[in-house]
Structures are given as structure tokens and as C-alpha cells.
Amino acid sequence: xxxxxxxxxxxxxxxxxxxxxxxxxxxxxxxxxxxxxxxxxxxxxxxxxxxxxxxxxxxxxxxxxxxxxxxxxxxxxxxxxxxxxxxxxxxxxxxxxxxxxxxxxxxxxxxxxxxxxxxxxxxxxxxxxxxxxxxxxxxxxxxxxxxxxxxxxxxxxxxxxxxxxxxxxxxxxxxxxxxxxxxxxxxxxxxxxxxxxxxxxxxxxxxxxxxxxxxxxxxxxxxxxxxxxxxxxxxxxxxxxxxxxxxxxxxxxxxxxxxxxxxxxxxxxxxxxxxxxxxxxxxxxxxxxxxxxxxxxxxxxxxxxxxxxxxxxxxxxxxxxxxxxxxxxxxxxxxxxxxxxxxxxxxxxxxxxxxxxxxxxxxxxxxxxxxxxxxxxxxxxxxxxxxxxxxxxxxxxxxxxxxxxxxxxxxxxxxxxxxxxxxxxxxxxxxxxxx
Amino acid sequence: xxxxxxxxxxxxxxxxxxxxxxxxxxxxxxxxxxxxxxxxxxxxxxxxxxxxxxxxxxxxxxxxxxxxxxxxxxxxxxxxxxxxxxxxxxxxxxxxxxxxxxxxxxxxxxxxxxxxxxxxxxxxxxxxxxxxxxxxxxxxxxxxxxxxxxxxxxxxxxxxxxxxxxxxxxxxxxxxxxxxxxxxxxxxxxxxxxxxxxxxxxxxxxxxxxxxxxxxxxxxxxxxxxxxxxxxxx
Numbered sequence: 236x237x238x239x240x241x242x243x244x245x246x247x248x249x250x251x252x253x254x255x256x257x258x259x260x261x262x263x264x265x266x267x268x269x270x271x272x273x274x275x276x277x278x279x280x281x282x283x284x285x286x287x288x289x290x291x292x293x294x295x296x297x298x299x300x301x302x303x304x305x306x307x308x309x310x311x312x313x314x315x316x317x318x319x320x321x322x323x324x325x326x327x328x329x330x331x332x333x334x335x336x337x338x339x340x341x342x343x344x345x346x347x348x349x350x351x352x353x354x355x356x357x358x359x360x361x362x363x364x365x366x367x368x369x370x371x372x373x374x375x376x377x378x379x380x381x382x383x384x385x386x387x388x389x390x391x392x393x394x395x396x397x398x399x400x401x402x403x404x405x406x407x408x409x410x411x412x413x414x415x416x417x418x419x420x421x422x423x424x425x426x427x428x429x430x431x432x433x434x435x436x437x438x439x440x441x442x443x444x445x446x447x448x449x450x451x452x453x454x455x456x457x458x459x460x461x462x463x464x465x466x467x468x469x470x471x472x473x474x475x476x477x478x479x480x481x482x483x484x485x486x487x488x489x490x491x492x493x494x495x496x497x498x499x500x501x502x503x504x505x506x507x508x509x510x511x512x513x514x515x516x517x518x519x520x521x522x523x524x525x526x527x528x529x530x531x532x533x534x535x536x537x538x539x540x541x542x543x544x545x546x547x548x549x550x551x552x553x554x555x556x557x558x559x560x561x562x563x564x565x566x567x568x569x570x571x572x573x574x575x576x577x578x579x580x581x582x583x584x585x586x587x588x589x590x591x592x593x594x595x596x597x598x599x600x601x602x603x604x605x606x607x608x609x610x611x612x613x614x615x616x617x618x619x620x621x622x623x624x625x626x627x628x629x630x631x632x633x634x635x636x637x638x639x640x641x642x643x644x645x646x647x648x649x650x651x652x653x654x655x656x657x658x659x660x661x662x663x664x665x666x667x668x669x670x
Numbered sequence: 671x672x673x674x675x676x677x678x679x680x681x682x683x684x685x686x687x688x689x690x691x692x693x694x695x696x697x698x699x700x701x702x703x704x705x706x707x708x709x710x711x712x713x714x715x716x717x718x719x720x721x722x723x724x725x726x727x728x729x730x731x732x733x734x735x736x737x738x739x740x741x742x743x744x745x746x747x748x749x750x751x752x753x754x755x756x757x758x759x760x761x762x763x764x765x766x767x768x769x770x771x772x773x774x775x776x777x778x779x780x781x782x783x784x785x786x787x788x789x790x791x792x793x794x795x796x797x798x799x800x801x802x803x804x805x806x807x808x809x810x811x812x813x814x815x816x817x818x819x820x821x822x823x824x825x826x827x828x829x830x831x832x833x834x835x836x837x838x839x840x841x842x843x844x845x846x847x848x849x850x851x852x853x854x855x856x857x858x859x860x861x862x863x864x865x866x867x868x869x870x871x872x873x874x875x876x877x878x879x880x881x882x883x884x885x886x887x888x889x890x891x892x893x894x895x896x897x898x899x900x901x902x903x904x
Contacts, residue, residue, distance in 0.1 A: 585828070
């Protein structure tokens with residue numbers, strides 16, 4: 236097509252790179268680039284991350300606390316005694332349509348407990364419990380606590396042993412002895428220690444009681460703080476504290492029953508139900524005036540509650556994460572329009588649109604992951620503080636951290652994709668012309 | 671090296687079509703030193719953008735080094751901009767957050783050079799444009815002339831064959847304008863093909879060929895003050 240003039244030949248030191256093969260952009264450098272651009276707007280980046288930080292912190296705290304609570308529940312239920320069944324008084328029949336709730340009627344008696352122990356073959360022991368809240372006084376100190384009237388089998392059924400001194404025995408029950416065994420919370424509240432409590436006297440509703448023992452630490456359950464109670468013989472509570480005897484004998488609030496083995500729990504429950512129906516002369520259509528519960532029921536009830544809490548917390552955490560993601564998307568759009576000229580310059584000097592896409596996508600991912608890391612730090616700190624406050628020994632689950640990080644990665648990609656695509660689709664010339 | 675045939679560029683503004691280039695035929699050879707002149711609105715920047723592969727013509731043919739540019743994908747155009755063409759803009763277009771050295775290295779990032787290669791080459795080019803003592807300065811710490819030198823260094827860093835400058839002295843005073851033009855002239859003497867868009871005759875006279883553009887057409891291609899080059903327009 237034309238004569239080629241050699242007068243302006245290239246310098247031989249400048250090689251031709253017309254067919255230079257292009258290598259892939261270095262990911263580490265792209266991340267570094269994203270990082271420096273986020274650091275250039277520190278406050279804005281932190282504010283943008285806030286939604287993610289809160290969301291992830293909530294997730295971590297929620298999982299940790301949820302697991303802690305579950306472990307705690309299981310430990311407490313176990314601490315109530317192995318193979319434990321509860322028989323509670325049933326719904327009071329007041330004639331009004333309003334149910335008074337389980338335990339409102341006093342249909343169970345000490346005799347029921349004795350009958351269960353002697354008749355039901357799958358039952359190893361029973362402990363009737365008649366309790367009342369009362370003021371316990373020792374010299375000028377006093378405390379309001381549960382007075383539990385029971386029998387010596389309580390120790391076996393509840394798997395709850397004295398730490399110092401002794402539990403009351405059959406003779407104490409028969410003699411209606413004014414002896415008391417204190418839980419450790421009560422010991423502390425009355426200014427005593429486990430070692431010096433035995434031999435002291437306390438007053439319950441004006442009656443003087445002799446401390447013969449203190450119980451081991453048990454911790455609180457959602458049913459009751461088991462260390463915050465005073466055990467006295469059932470005969471003594473019935474005659475001196477509560478003073479309400481039904482015609483059938485001493486009525487009790489509930490009966491703790493221990494089955495012979497975990498496998499016999501169902502059998503024991505069946506036997507108890509039949510025996511009590513017989514004893515209480517319950518014939519259909521009359522409904523039972525008692526309720527038999529086993530530990531599994533209690534566990535599943537408490538698990539159901541914690542599942543609801545977990546769902547609620549999880550829901551709000553999810554909302555926070557979505558809101559955080561939208562925040563990231565928003566700020567990425569701002570970033571793209573602020574840096575349109577930069578995009579144009581980069582395109583003009585040879586960046587492909589995929590290079591621009593990656594630049595902004597990585598920036599969004601780095602933003603989201605940084606928020607995630609800060610959220611994890613916050614969540615771990617929060618749950619450690621809660622653990623410390625509640626005295627739990629629950630570590631932060633590694634899987635919740637890994638899940639959080641993958642969620643953040645997902646958020647970064649999902650909410651960064653659209654702004655990044657917008658940046659990548661700008662034509663070089665339109666981007667260059669913007670101010 | 672550059673062959674344009676019947677290049678037409680039309681912008682659409684809503685319903686109205688605005689023709690900017692109305693059939694440009696142009697051949698520029700390797701090693702030429704050319705200025706495109708014209709009043710504002712004459713289409714000279716658009717022509718520059720098409721030659722620089724920043725824009726596609728509405729119709730017509732464009733061959734760069736024998737390669738049919740109109741057939742290339744966007745990614746291929748990006749690659750051509752990356753290592754066949756060096757751009758210099760009126761407003762310098764440096765990235766404000768990067769220092770001179772990092773700005774110069776930028777095209778090499780997209781060409782996939784290693785960090786060491788980049789650093790070495792960018793320093794070399796900055797020395798070449800006379801900024802050996804300003805490498806770690808950010809654009810805001812440099813004068814206009816120095817910024818334009820950084821921009822020229824960036825344009826040169828990937829050893830392009832074609833240097834395109836769109837009003838390279840438009841934002842500079844007379845003295846620094848001459849310095850920048852002297853630099854481009856030197857580069858052309860060293861072998862690079864240079865194409866400058868300007869509306870100042872003073873600047874255009876330093877090249878060896880002037881193309882006058884008016885209303886989207888080439889009015890005059892004047893090589894009268896340098897007849898050594900066997901160039902012509904159709």
C-alpha cells in the first residue's frame with residue numbers, strides 16, 4: 236500500500252511487544268489495591284462495615300450463648316438425678332373455666348409417694364416434696380428461701396449429697412425432728428460456711444431448727460436454684476410450717492421418682508399413671524389430677540424454648556447482615572461513581588473490563604470480610620464476657636467463625652457484583668469524560 | 671502503520687443524530703510526527719479516540735499495523751491500548767492516590783509484569799523524561815509540566831509504537847509547553863510514531879505534518895515544511 240520510509244526507524248533498544256502474551260492479574264495485588272482504597276476512606280469504610288459487624292457479632296454471640304445454655308440445661312437436668320421422673324399435682328378444678336395451672340391442686344399425698352415406691356416395679360425410690368417459701372433467720376441475718384419438706388430418699392432420687400454433716404434420716408422423719416439441711420446459697424446468705432454451719436440453729440417461721448448438714452453445690456436450673464433451699468423432714472414441715480393436712484394424709488406439691496434404669500423410664504411412667512388413677516379413682520371421662528413428667532420432656536421443652544430464641548436471634552442477625560450487605564452495595568455504587576475517572580484512566584491504559592470488575596468486586600469482598608473479622612472479634616469478646624458473667628465454660632465454636640466468614644464472602648460477592656458490573660460496563664471514553 | 675478508510679462517527683443525542691466524523695481517510699506511517707488541528711467541534715478528539723481504540727467508529731475501516739481494529743473484541747482493544755499505544759491527555763489523568771512511580775507502573779500491571787520488572791522499567795522511563803528525583807511524589811506535589819512528564823513516562827512504559835497526545839500542552843504555560851513538546855519531539859526522533867491533537871499552530875509547527883480537520887472532514891494535510899516523509903492523504 237505504501238512506500239516505507241526508513242528514516243525514522245525505531246531504536247533497536249525498544250523491542251516490539253505487539254504480541255506480548257498477557258498474564259493474569261495478580262490476586263494479591265488486587266487485594267492490596269482494594270485495601271488501600273478502603274484505607275483511603277477509613278471512616279466511611281468502618282460505617283459501611285457496621286451492619287456486617289453487628290450481624291456477625293450477633294451470630295457468634297448467639298451460637299456461643301445458645302450452645303452454652305443448652306449444655307447448661309443438660310448438665311442441670313442431669314444434676315437433678317439420673318432417671319428422674321416428676322409427678323406433679325394436676326390442674327385444680329375450681330369450677331371456673333380458668334385453669335389454675337399444673338401444681339395448683341394439692342391432690343398428691345405422701346402416701347401416693349410411698350405407694351409408688353412399694354408398688355411400681357420399675358421405680359427404685361420416691362421422694363415427696365412439700366415446699367413453701369419462707370423467711371429463714373439466724374441472729375440478725377435472714378434470707379427468703381424455699382423450705383423443702385421431704386424424706387431421706389431425696390438424696391438418692393435427686394442425686395444430691397450432703398457436703399458437710401449429714402442428711403436427715405428415717406428416725407428424724409418419724410420423730411418430727413426440728414433438723415435442717417441447708418443449701419450452700421442459704422449457708423452463705425446466713426453468714427455461715429459449710430464447715431461452721433453444722434450445729435448452729437436457725438429459725439423458720441419462729442420455729443427453731445438445728446442445722447445437721449449442708450448440701451453439695453449443685454448450681455441453678457431453670458426450675459429452681461438448687462443451692463437456695465432448706466431441706467427439713469416432711470413430717471416437720473407438715474406439722475410446723477405449712478400446717479395444711481388433707482384428709483388423705485400429708486399432701487405434697489410433687490413427688491420425685493427415680494426409675495431403676497433409663498430404659499425403664501417409660502415403664503415407670505406407665506405404672507405411676509395407672510397406680511395414681513387407681514388411687515385417685517379417676518375413671519374416664521374425668522381427666523387425671525396429676526402429671527407425670529420425665530427428664531426428656533423437660534429437656535425437649537427447654538430445647539424448644541432455646542430453639543425459638545435461636546430463631547429470633549438468627550432472624551435479627553440475618554436482617555442485620557442483609558442491611559449490612561445493602562450498605563456495602565450502596566457505598567460501592569458511590570465508590571464507582573466517585574472513581575469513574577479512575578476507571579476511565581485504567582481502561583485507557585489497558586485494563587480490560589474484567590480487570591475493573593475484579594477490582595471492585597474484590598474491594599467489596601475485602602470490605603465485607605473486614606467487617607466479618609471485626610464482627611467475629613466483637614462477638615467473641617461479647618460471648619466471653621457473658622461466659623465470664625454466667626460462669627459458663629463454653630468456648631467459641633470454630634465452625635461458627637468459619638460459617639461467618641463464608642457468609643461475609645457471600646455478602647461481598649452478592650452485593651458487590653452489581654456495582655462492580657456497573658463499573659466494568661462503563662465505556663472507556665464515557666468514564667474518561669466524567670469529572 | 672495507521673490506515674483509516676471512510677471513518678464515520680455519529681453520536682446519537684436522543685432522537686437526533688450528530689455526525690462528528692463524516693468520512694475520514696488517512697494513512698500515517700511508522701515514525702511520523704503528526705499534528706491534528708481543528709476548531710473545537712471539528713472532531714479532532716473523536717478521531718484521536720478512534721485511533722487510540724477508545725472508541726469504535728460508526729462505520730469505516732481502521733487498520734493498525736495491518737490488524738483490522740474494527741473486528742477486535744473489547745478485551746483485545748484493551749490489550750492494544752495497553753502495549754501498542756501510549757496516551758497523553760490534556761488533564762494528565764494521573765491517579766491522585768498513587769505516586770509518580772506507581773502511576774508509571776500502572777500499564778505494566780495490566781500487562782502482567784512482575785513487581786521487580788515494573789519498578790525497574792518505570793524508574794528507567796522516569797529518568798528518561800527527566801524526573802529521576804520526583805519518583806515518590808504524588809501528582810499533587812508536582813507541577814503541571816512534571817505531571818505531564820509522568821503521564822508521558824506512563825505512556826512509554828510498555829514500549830508502545832504509537833504515542834497519542836490529546837492537547838498535551840493545553841493545561842501548561844508556554845515555557846513548560848515547549849519543554850513537553852521538546853520531549854515528544856525527542857521521543858519521535860528516537861523512533862516512536864507521535865500523533866498530537868492541538869488547536870495551537872505554534873505547537874503543531876513543531877511536528878512534521880499537520881492535518882486540518884473541519885466539520886468532520888480532513889481539509890488539508892500539509893507536509894510542506896517537511897517533505898522528507900513520503901506521506902500523503904487520500
